Amino acid sequence: MNFLVENPAGSASNAASIASHLAISAVERDTGLSKDVLRVWERRYGFPVPERDANGERLYPLSQVERLRAIKRLMDSGHRPGKLLSLSEADLDTLTSRQNRPRRGDESGDLQRQVIELIRSHDMSGLRRHLSLWLMKTGLQEFVVETVAPLNRAVTESWMRGELEVFEERAYAEQLQMVLRSAMLPGVNCISEPRFLLATLPNEVSALGLLMMEALLAPEGVQCTSIGTQVPIPEIAAAAKAFDADIVALAFSASFSSKQAVASLESIRSVIPKSTAIWVGGELIRRLRRDIPGVTPTGSLADMLAALRQWRAEHRTS
Amino acid sequence: MNFLVENPAGSASNAASIASHLAISAVERDTGLSKDVLRVWERRYGFPVPERDANGERLYPLSQVERLRAIKRLMDSGHRPGKLLSLSEADLDTLTSRQNRPRRGDESGDLQRQVIELIRSHDMSGLRRHLSLWLMKTGLQEFVVETVAPLNRAVTESWMRGELEVFEERAYAEQLQMVLRSAMLPGVNCISEPRFLLATLPNEVSALGLLMMEALLAPEGVQCTSIGTQVPIPEIAAAAKAFDADIVALAFSASFSSKQAVASLESIRSVIPKSTAIWVGGELIRRLRRDIPGVTPTGSLADMLAALRQWRAEHRTS
DNA sequence: AACGCTTCATGTCCTAGACAATATCAAAAT
DNA sequence: ATTTTGATATTGTCTAGGACATGAAGCGTT
Numbered sequence: 223m224n225f226l227v228e229n230p231a232g233s234a235s236n237a238a239s240i241a242s243h244l245a246i247s248a249v250e251r252d253t254g255l256s257k258d259v260l261r262v263w264e265r266r267y268g269f270p271v272p273e274r275d276a277n278g279e280r281l282y283p284l285s286q287v288e289r290l291r292a293i294k295r296l297m298d299s300g301h302r303p304g305k306l307l308s309l310s311e312a313d314l315d316t317l318t319s320r321q322n323r324p325r326r327g328d329e330s331g332d333l334q335r336q337v338i339e340l341i342r343s344h345d346m347s348g349l350r351r352h353l354s355l356w357l358m359k360t361g362l363q364e365f366v367v368e369t370v371a372p373l374n375r376a377v378t379e380s381w382m383r384g385e386l387e388v389f390e391e392r393a394y395a396e397q398l399q400m401v402l403r404s405a406m407l408p409g410v411n412c413i414s415e416p417r418f419l420l421a422t423l424p425n426e427v428s429a430l431g432l433l434m435m436e437a438l439l440a441p442e443g444v445q446c447t448s449i450g451t452q453v454p455i456p457e458i459a460a461a462a463k464a465f466d467a468d469i470v471a472l473a474f475s476a477s478f479s480s481k482q483a484v485a486s487l488e489s490i491r492s493v494i495p496k497s498t499a500i501w502v503g504g505e506l507i508r509r510l511r512r513d514i515p516g517v518t519p520t521g522s523l524a525d526m527l528a529a530l531r532q533w534r535a536e537h538r539t540s
Numbered sequence: 541m542n543f544l545v546e547n548p549a550g551s552a553s554n555a556a557s558i559a560s561h562l563a564i565s566a567v568e569r570d571t572g573l574s575k576d577v578l579r580v581w582e583r584r585y586g587f588p589v590p591e592r593d594a595n596g597e598r599l600y601p602l603s604q605v606e607r608l609r610a611i612k613r614l615m616d617s618g619h620r621p622g623k624l625l626s627l628s629e630a631d632l633d634t635l636t637s638r639q640n641r642p643r644r645g646d647e648s649g650d651l652q653r654q655v656i657e658l659i660r661s662h663d664m665s666g667l668r669r670h671l672s673l674w675l676m677k678t679g680l681q682e683f684v685v686e687t688v689a690p691l692n693r694a695v696t697e698s699w700m701r702g703e704l705e706v707f708e709e710r711a712y713a714e715q716l717q718m719v720l721r722s723a724m725l726p727g728v729n730c731i732s733e734p735r736f737l738l739a740t741l742p743n744e745v746s747a748l749g750l751l752m753m754e755a756l757l758a759p760e761g762v763q764c765t766s767i768g769t770q771v772p773i774p775e776i777a778a779a780a781k782a783f784d785a786d787i788v789a790l791a792f793s794a795s796f797s798s799k800q801a802v803a804s805l806e807s808i809r810s811v812i813p814k815s816t817a818i819w820v821g822g823e824l825i826r827r828l829r830r831d832i833p834g835v836t837p838t839g840s841l842a843d844m845l846a847a848l849r850q851w852r853a854e855h856r857t858s
Numbered sequence: 859a860a861c862g863c864t865t866c867a868t869g870t871c872c873t874a875g876a877c878a879a880t881a882t883c884a885a886a887a888t
Numbered sequence: 889a890t891t892t893t894g895a896t897a898t899t900g901t902c903t904a905g906g907a908c909a910t911g912a913a914g915c916g917t918t
Contacts, residue, residue: 246902248807251742252772257902258870265905266868277877279902287774302912304867344783346765347727354725389779392767404722407672409665424569427770429747447664449710452745454570456605461707465662489566564871575871576901583874584899595908597871620881622898 243273243281253290260290267307289314298477333369334376341377341386341394349394353401362405366437367523370398374430378476395430402437413445416468416533420448421458423472423486427451431473431504438523439471442530455486459493469499469533471526476505484514491516501529561591561599571608578608585625610636616795636702651687652694659695659704659712667712671719680723684755685841688716692748696794713748720755731763734786734851738766739776741790741804745769749791749822756841757789760848773804777811787817787851789844792824802832809834819847 250257260280264271270290272280282290292314293306306314333356340349357365377394380386418439422432429451439446447465449457462470470490474483483506491500491514500517503526507519520526564575573581578598582589588608590598600608610632611624624632651674658667675683695712698704736757740750747769757764765783767775780788788808792801801824809818809832818835821844825837838844 244807248803252774256869259868261903262869277902279877291774302867303869344765347731347763350725350727387775387778387782389767389771389775389782392771392775393765393779393783396766396768400721400725403718404725407668407718407722409668413665445665447662447711448714449707450714453707453710455566456570457705457707457710460705461711464705464707465711485566489562574900577899579872580900595871597908620898621900 242284244284244287246272246280246282249282249287249290252287253294255290255294263303263307267304269307331372334373337373337394338376338380338386341390344390344393346393346397350397350400353398357401357405362437363441363527365405366402366434370402370434371523395428398430399433402433406437406440409440414443415445415537416530417445417466418447418469418471419458419462419465419467420446420471420473421453421461422451422474423458423478423483423490424452424454425482426474426478428473428475428477431475434523435471435473435503435526438526439530442527444530455490455493458490462494462498467498468537469501470494471501471503474502474504474506478504478506480506487514487517499533501526560602562602562605564590564598564600567600567605567608570605571612573608573612581621581625585622587625607632649690652691655691655712656694656698656704659708662708662711664711664715668715668718671716675719675723679759680755681759681845683723684720684752688720688752689841713746716748717751720751724755724758727758732761733763733855734848735763735784736765736787736789737776737780737783737785738764738789738791739771739779740769740792741776741796741801741808742770742772743800744792744796746791746793746795749793752841753789753791753821753844756844757848760845762848773808773811776808780812780816785816786855787819788812789819789821792820792822794823796822796824798824805832805835817851819844 244252246257246260249255249260255263260270263269270282270286272282272286275281289311293303296306296314296317297303301317306317309317337349337352340346340352356369360369377386377391381388381391420432420436422428432448432451436446436448447461447467449461453461458470458472461467472487472490487500487502494500496516501520502517503520503523507521513519518529520529562570564578567573567578568575578588581587588600588604590600590604593599607629611621614624614632614635615621619635624635627635655667655670658664658670674687678687695704695709699706699709738750738754740746750766750769754764754766765779765785767779771779776788776790779785790805790808805818805820812818814834819838820835821838821841825839836847838847
């Protein structure tokens with residue numbers, strides 16, 4: 223790859239490519255579409271058709287990258303690539319704007335509207351104050367189940383409708399992390415069973431789902447060790463053993479590929495001793511149709527508390 | 541990719557591949573070596589030589605994956621692949637253990653030894669208490685500069701010497717996040733200029749460097765908005781504009797490829813208006829030899845505070 | 859409606875060759 | 889003796905088009 227291509231700040235001569243084109247690896251980074259996919263789309267659907275540099279390597283104009291991101295966004299909300307790629311630019315815009323139309327019956331609560339308004343006005347400290355207050359009012363567990371979970375859904379929907387930018391969602395997630403993490407800091411004095419190990423698999427970027435699980439579990443007096451996001455399977459297995467975990471809890475966001483999730487879950491199940499339970503939480507699991515032997519899905523956060531109660535009933539101090 | 545290959549829990553017949561082999565995409569995930577690299581190594585150096593499934597696709601035995609991870613670890617600490625790959629298994633072990641040998645003059649302070657001992661004994665709540673206490677004693681900024689920074693270095697070194705597992709380092713990072721984030725929660729009442737936008741680029745997993753920057757800046761009364769890790773360049777640009785940032789601060793850990801860093805920095809510099817400064821922090825920058833026009837490196841956290849003072853001097857309320 | 863079957867859509871994998879950016883090392887010049 | 893230059897080796901990433909298995913969609917039957 224030629225440096226000057228992606229960032230030709232130094233070479234004034236090559237005007238055509240000054241910050242206006244990206245190499246394939248940069249497009250992979252920025253769109254989340256793998257190099258293989260970019261190439262095969264070009265072959266099959268005739269889009270994108272990048273220019274080439276002197277060396278025959280692809281150079282994507284920013285306009286095409288922009289369009290690829292729009293397509294990816296529509297794909298994430300259910301559309302299939304074949305249709306999107308054969309669409310004209312105008313049709314694509316139509317589709318995007320149709321999706322942006324607010325849905326009827328959007329009876330989100332006051333808080334949700336307020337929060338989204340705060341995000342849109344970029345008042346992050348106000349947002350943080352707001353969330354903190356609400357947390358104090360309701361208590362951690364209720365805050366997570368009754369407030370944060372629907373709020374996340376509302377934010378995601380706003381984002382899909384195009385009312386929020388990606389970076390606004392991320393800024394929101396950061397503030398929420400602050401609030402949740404500081405609520406958990408004090409810890410709990412009497413720690414009882416079971417011992418949890420929390421993690422997400424590689425390719426899972428979002429730390430929020432994990433954090434919500436942790437916030438929900440911590441007040442139950444369980445021992446909760448998180449090793450964060452994007453942990454390779456062998457590491458999770460080693461950690462489960464080292465921390466002597468009773469339950470390995472994994473979080474999946476909705477954007478995780480269900481195909482990969484099933485593969486990974488079966489893989490991890492085969493590596494961890496059967497005496498250790500595996501629980502799966504997060505938005506993804508609604509899309510998992512087949513059950514995976516030895517893996518407990520917890521469709522909602524409330525489910526997880528129920529599962530915890532059941533676990534405790536089954537493992538009464540023997 | 542065949543599911544049963546990566547996770548053949550269902551098929552008892554195919555004994556050879558029951559949880560003992562990984563497909564190439566799984567190896568990419570777990571080792572961080574791209575598919576291209578795995579294939580080209582096989583062609584050039586004759587390692588790894590995976591088996592094949594019925595469809596001709598690569599199946600890596602766990603032993604080879606293990607060795608690949610050892611190789612990657614040695615590469616990250618400066619060795620070159622050509623040598624490592626032509627080494628025999630025994631030689632590789634020798635090299636690994638030599639690296640594990642504790643260095644002389646390891647005069648880490650009491651706290652560092654204590655913390656590492658806590659990590660190794662998996663006493664995460666003890667670790668958290670310890671860190672919290674120390675933070676209260678010294679104050680946030682001093683805590684970050686005098687305690688956390690050297691502590692991180694000590695932990696990384698311990699990890700490179702093989703005294704700590706990856707998951708132990710991650711668990712430590714999680715606890716530190718808790719402590720730092722809750723220290724920042726209250727925010728600061730009088731907020732003054734400049735406005736910071738904090739982020740890390742795609743492929744940068746570690747949130748700690750970012751958080752340390754934030755913790756250092758927050759008490760200075762600057763407005764500090766973080767949009768988290770792994771943010772594509774166009775998003776950073778959009779966020780900088782939306783939040784009207786004076787300075788975009790990016791964190792890089794030592795494991796980030798310096799090649800890619802230079803490319804990305806030049807790229808982002810060309811997208812963001814010149815009136816917005818770009819500051820770069822983190823372990824990486826010591827390995828950056830050439831300067832990038834319009835990008836301010838801050839070699840240490842102390843540097844950053846100095847740079848902030850300078851910025852304020854230059855932008856006196858005009 | 860609910861089920862099973864066929865066909866299409868789509869992502870990922872394959873091979874093997876090429877090249878550019880960097881690291882290494884030796885020779886030359888200060 | 890040290891630094892600079894240049895040749896060579898190393899190494900990651902790109903290219904091409906073909907192949908196939910999985911999952912979705914369409915359609916007929918119960």
